[in-house]
Amino acid sequence: MATISDVAKYANVSVSTVSRYLNGKGYVGEKSRKAIEHAIQDLNYVPNEVARSLSTRQSDLIGLIIPDIKNPFFPELARAVEDTAFKYGYTVILCNSDEQLEKERHYMQALTKKYVAGIIITSLFQYESNPISNIPVVALDRPINMDIPTVTTNNIEGAKIGANHLIDCGATKLLYMKGPVNITSSEERLEGYLQAIQGKGIESHLIESPFEFDAAEAIAFEYLQKNPSINGIFASSDASAIGAMKAALRLNKKVPEDLQIVGFDGIQIGNVVTPTLTTVAQNIYELGETATEMLIQQIEGKTLPCTSVHINPQLIERDTTKKEHKR
Missing domain, CATH: 3.40.50.2300 (Response regulator)
Known part of the structure; x- marks a missing residue:
């Protein structure tokens, strides 16, 4: 797998020039830019996103922690989060905690180490303080702490x-x-x-x-x-x-x-x-969509107009109840 050094050598430029090109910061001459582009294409170079996030303090990764992937509700919720994140240019990392506090905390730490931009979490547990204080967090479906923005159903x-x-x-x-x-x-x-x-x-x-x-x-x-x-x-x-x-x-x-x-x-x-x-x-899709948009607003440094959103459900009458008998 090609490295940034390989690209620099192939393009006959310095590593710092390639870094400026990849991060979109600083001046890179037109001749050097074209040489770097050809090198990336010829070498099939894929930038290390974690390394880039370290240098730029930016990431396009969002962590999603759900409690039970076997429950069909949560894959549908995850789909809404993924769709919305993709629309805004973010990629979702999905973690299943199996309703275990130790596993949930492990994923929080692991995602933070992966330099995700923020985390959406559906948890069974209540936290006395924000368990993730250094990046934006949104609680989805269930509140976990008064200080964490929350999206739930009424x-x-x-x-x-x-x-x-x-x-x-x-x-x-x-x-x-x-x-x-x-x-x-x-x-x-x-x-x-x-x-x-x-x-x-x-x-x-x-x-x-x-x-x-x-x-x-x-x-x-x-x-x-x-x-x-x-x-x-x-x-x-x-x-x-x-x-x-x-x-x-x-x-x-x-x-x-x-x-x-x-x-x-x-x-x-x-x-x-x-x-x-x-x-x-x-409204499963609206729940996931709203939570993701709230997280991205925080990532982008915007002030949330509301930190607690309650979405109304609706009755869908089908065949397990009698439609003709009214009291």
């Missing part, structure tokens, strides 16, 4: 919408499948659900489930076996809702005739499963 209102839809469709005995207790969005959705059912004479059941298809299926199967009269499920993620649909199938419960189900996320697979999933859809 989870409380979204949960109200989902619960009220089930009630309006005639469900009277509800099972709420809440997410893990340490996730802010899970707690907010639980709050919205409880507000929605208050004073409406609804029989309510509550279980905790990870945002995973198989685990949610097992949990829902066991609970529905013991509580066969439940006629509505509101799951705090689409993955959990689809797991509940599989559990209902195993128990010979018809959806939505015997059991109505609403999810939360709006991932694409919800429109592929049978029956198609009614869900409270987050």
Whole structure:
């Protein structure tokens, strides 16, 4: 692999001249410029971006840390980040923390050492202080610290919408499948659900489930076996809702005739499963796009007009709820 020294030797110029050409700073004569361009082409030279970022204190790399790449929500979110970053001339480095604090911190340190321009992070954990103080950071989907700009969904209102839809469709005995207790969005959705059912004479059941298809299926199967009269499920993620649909199938419960189900996320697979999933859809693309634009504004030294953005979700009515039965 050719080095900057090889380019300088081939073009018969100094290394510092090649460096000025690559960084776009300082004078380089026309004859030298053409010689360097020919050398780069003939030698197939690729500049070392890390070295350039060291010398110029500039980088076109953005780090993205997500907690669970198996959950379809996060690849869709990552796609939005990547699309937006590319539009502005940045390249995304994707890291999957597997919901592990040690692994998350490792990636923070590794990305900083790679001289990324900034980091977007979706974390399960709360930090007392900014864990990355020397470069711009944006928290996506879940807040992690008051000092870090955040882009989230309005989870409380979204949960109200989902619960009220089930009630309006005639469900009277509800099972709420809440997410893990340490996730802010899970707690907010639980709050919205409880507000929605208050004073409406609804029989309510509550279980905790990870945002995973198989685990949610097992949990829902066991609970529905013991509580066969439940006629509505509101799951705090689409993955959990689809797991509940599989559990209902195993128990010979018809959806939505015997059991109505609403999810939360709006991932694409919800429109592929049978029956198609009614869900409270987050605007996943807008979440990723907004977070990326906020990060780039910070990278470019601009003042953010707002450091906390809440994006409203919307109900998508499909085939796991009854459209004809309104209370």
